[in-house]
Amino acid sequence: MALYEHVFLARQDLSQQQVDALVEQYRGVITANGGSVGRIENWGLKSLTYRVKKNRKAYYTLMDITCPPAALNEMERQMGLSEDVLRFLTIKVEAHEEGPSAMMQKREERSERGGFGDRDRGDRGPRSFGDRDRGDRGPRSFDGERGPRRPREGVEGSAE
Numbered sequence: 519m520a521l522y523e524h525v526f527l528a529r530q531d532l533s534q535q536q537v538d539a540l541v542e543q544y545r546g547v548i549t550a551n552g553g554s555v556g557r558i559e560n561w562g563l564k565s566l567t568y569r570v571k572k573n574r575k576a577y578y579t580l581m582d583i584t585c586p587p588a589a590l591n592e593m594e595r596q597m598g599l600s601e602d603v604l605r606f607l608t609i610k611v612e613a614h615e616e617g618p619s620a621m622m623q624k625r626e627e628r629s630e631r632g633g634f635g636d637r638d639r640g641d642r643g644p645r646s647f648g649d650r651d652r653g654d655r656g657p658r659s660f661d662g663e664r665g666p667r668r669p670r671e672g673v674e675g676s677a678e
Contacts, residue, residue: 519586520584520586520590520610521582521583521610521611521613522583522584522590522609522611523581523583523611523614524580524581524583524590524607524608524609525578525579525581525606526578526579526597526605526607527566527570527577527603527604527606528540528576528602528603529603530563530573530575530576530577532577534560536602537560537577537579540602541558541560541581545558545581547592547596548583548590548593550589551585551586551588551589552589553584553585553589553590554583554585555582555583556581556583556614557580557581558579558580558581559580559618559619559621560578562577563577564577564578576605578621580621582614582615590608594606594608
């Protein structure tokens with residue numbers, strides 16, 4: 519049997535008990551078709567980057583599934599028909615991860631692995647913002663203005 523990671527988004531106006539009922543319903547579909555569901559992680563109510571079916575937030579849930587493809591197809595078919603499920607994504611994996619997913623790890627645990635400050639910039643050297651070449655525009659004052667303009671030479675209507 520194949521191994522899958524499945525994430526689905528449920529509507530924001532559902533209660534957590536209703537989301538748990540959806541998980542149990544889809545777990546029943548998988549087990550009825552000869553599969554099994556491993557870990558289930560409720561990631562909670564999170565904001566969406568953009569509206570999905572008029573929703574700004576959604577309940578995220580991750581499921582580790584071991585099942586034949588027919589069972590997965592049936593579960594995805596039922597999710598597509600459900601008005602409570604906004605989106606879902608299934609990925610075939612070689613092995614299920616042990617321990618909590620990246621979404622469930624504490625921020626401190628993730629920072630131990632390295633963040634933006636640990637990146638190797640190669641031969642470019644460190645990034646500095648204060649020494650940019652401003653070209654011939656001249657320095658700016660604190661309010662963003664450039665100061666008085668000088669008239670252009672050789673243009674009609676310029677002051678002489």
